[in-house]
């Protein structure tokens with residue numbers, strides 16, 4: 001192992017297991033594949049799982065896999081563990097000796113480590129099984145927010161009762177884990193607003209219903225949803241990402257189109273932001289004698305860890321790493337995570353797993369310089385395997 005991990009974790013990966021997992025991680029990192037294109041990745045992970053002696057490995061959701069690790073008694077519903085496997089369209093600038101060999105594609109979100117720690121968790125559960133069966137999911141297309149829904153649709157998780165997953169995070173040292181109840185990731189809905197008026201000569205605005213002036217006022221007004229309608233103690237975002245209108249400097253066009261994203265961390269705030277956005281757009285358009293049509297597209301829901309399952313995860317972290325490993329999220333990350341789709345179907349807990357070598361900097365994910373410290377791989381594997389064991393003992 002290249003990075004210090006606690007002795008309690010180190011001893012779980014003896015007999016060449018650590019080297020095998022590091023090789024797997026580096027191999028995946030060298031050969032990243034974009035969402036829905038994870039063909040070689042799926043084959044590599046299939047091989048890694050079969051080498052563990054796991055016989056039940058199923059291809060699901062096009063480029064995903066679900067492996068069933070038998071439990072001790074095999075009574076009762078299964079526990080699911082999830083690792084995502086896709087990369088991003090980014091050119092790597094880490095300087096790692098196992099950097100991407102595919103131009104323009106990079107594991108800039110640490111899913112190489114998530115895939116490897118899922119295999120590592122499977123290895124630990126083969127050696128020391130949970131009470132019940134464990135379904136290890138290797139999920140494609142997380143970056144598009146589409147993979148989790150496809151895995152659920154496959155029916156592979158129909159007998160699962162509870163799910164655990166996590167994400168590497170360089171805001172925390174290797175060995176630190178966030179496993180708290182409550183919000184952990186934001187919803188990711190998007191919107192399109194079409195403001196329609198009437199065009200005219202740019203020198204004769206009184207003959208127009210100018211959608212550009214209305215759209216400009218609307219952009220400012222939309223910012224008051226978060227500042228005036230949402231409880232200031234709750235995080236939320238309304239961002240207009242594009243405005244398209246007009247074709248010439250001396251022509252007033254007849255329409256303007258705005259698109260953007262809405263982020264919230266509770267179902268109630270998510271509903272409020274969407275409702276207020278629609279109301280504000282229609283009211284502002286009316287004020288300028290225009291019309292607005294608002295289209296909201298549902299993205300992934302927020303992740304809100306229920307207290308009981310978070311308690312199971314905290315028990316698992318404590319068993320593996322001791323109580324000191326548990327840390328609190330300093331502030332919400334308003335990014336989304338399609339793990340939330342599983343949590344609409346079954347209770348679960350999503351964790352943040354420290355991935356920074358102590359004393360080094362907190363490189364954000366989705367940056368060309370991002371990589372997860374190797375030690376995170378072993379922490380994630382050990383914690384997830386223990387989550388399955390603890391979860392299987394809970395009488396839900």
Ligand code: NI
Nearest residue numbers: 109110111167
């Ligand atoms: Ni990610």
